[in-house]
Amino acid sequence: MPRWKPDARQRLIVAALELFAEKGYDDTTVAQIAERAGLTRSTFHRHFADKREMLAAGQQTLSRLLAEGITAAAPDATPMTAVAAGLERASMEMTSFNRELGPLMHAAVEANDELKQRDASKSTGMAAAMTHALSDRGVPRAVAQVAAELGVLAFKTGFARWVDPARDADPGELAPLTRAALDELRMAVTELR
Known part of the structure; x- marks a missing residue:
C-alpha cells in the first residue's frame, strides 16, 4: 500500500x-x-x-470564513448586508467535494444521536462566530444574535438545496442559493409583526 x-x-x-x-x-x-x-x-x-x-474538521474553517466576510463588509453595511457578505465569502469556498459530502453527512447524522448533537453544535459555533464579528462592527448584541441566527439558517437552507440530489445535476455555485435563502428569510421576518 x-x-x-x-x-x-x-x-x-x-x-x-x-x-x-x-x-x-x-x-x-x-x-x-x-x-x-x-x-x-x-x-x-x-x-x-x-x-x-x-466531523468538526470543516466547522472552524466555515465559522472563520463567515466571520471574515462580515468583517470585510463595507463600513456602512447593515447587519443583514454584512451577514450576506459572510455567506458570500463562505459559499465561494465550497467546492464540488463539499457538495458530494452533503448527502453522506446527512445520512450519517440522521443515523446517530451523538452526530445530531454535534451538528447542532456546529450551527451554534457558526452563529457565535458571526455574532462576534457583527458585535466587533458595533452592532448591538441582540441584533447581532438575530442576524447571525438568520445567517446560519440561510446557509443551511442554501446548502441543503445545493446538495439535494433531486435538483439539477449541476446546480452551479452555492452563493446564489444562500443569497436567495437569506432574501426569503428577510421577507419572512417582515411577516412576524
Missing part, C-alpha cells in the same frame, strides 16, 4: 461518512475508516486525532 496519496484527507472523510451511514458512528473504527480509504491508521492519525475530529 502506498505510504502517501495526495487526496488522503478527503478519502478518509468520505470513507468515514460512508461507514457511519452504513454501520453507525459507534460501530465504526478508525482502522475500518483507514481500510475503506485504502490508507493506514498512521495516515489517518496524521490528519485527525480521532473520528470525532473528522
Whole structure:
C-alpha cells in the first residue's frame, strides 16, 4: 500500500461518512475508516486525532470564513448586508467535494444521536462566530444574535438545496442559493409583526 496519496484527507472523510451511514458512528473504527480509504491508521492519525475530529474538521474553517466576510463588509453595511457578505465569502469556498459530502453527512447524522448533537453544535459555533464579528462592527448584541441566527439558517437552507440530489445535476455555485435563502428569510421576518 502506498505510504502517501495526495487526496488522503478527503478519502478518509468520505470513507468515514460512508461507514457511519452504513454501520453507525459507534460501530465504526478508525482502522475500518483507514481500510475503506485504502490508507493506514498512521495516515489517518496524521490528519485527525480521532473520528470525532473528522466531523468538526470543516466547522472552524466555515465559522472563520463567515466571520471574515462580515468583517470585510463595507463600513456602512447593515447587519443583514454584512451577514450576506459572510455567506458570500463562505459559499465561494465550497467546492464540488463539499457538495458530494452533503448527502453522506446527512445520512450519517440522521443515523446517530451523538452526530445530531454535534451538528447542532456546529450551527451554534457558526452563529457565535458571526455574532462576534457583527458585535466587533458595533452592532448591538441582540441584533447581532438575530442576524447571525438568520445567517446560519440561510446557509443551511442554501446548502441543503445545493446538495439535494433531486435538483439539477449541476446546480452551479452555492452563493446564489444562500443569497436567495437569506432574501426569503428577510421577507419572512417582515411577516412576524
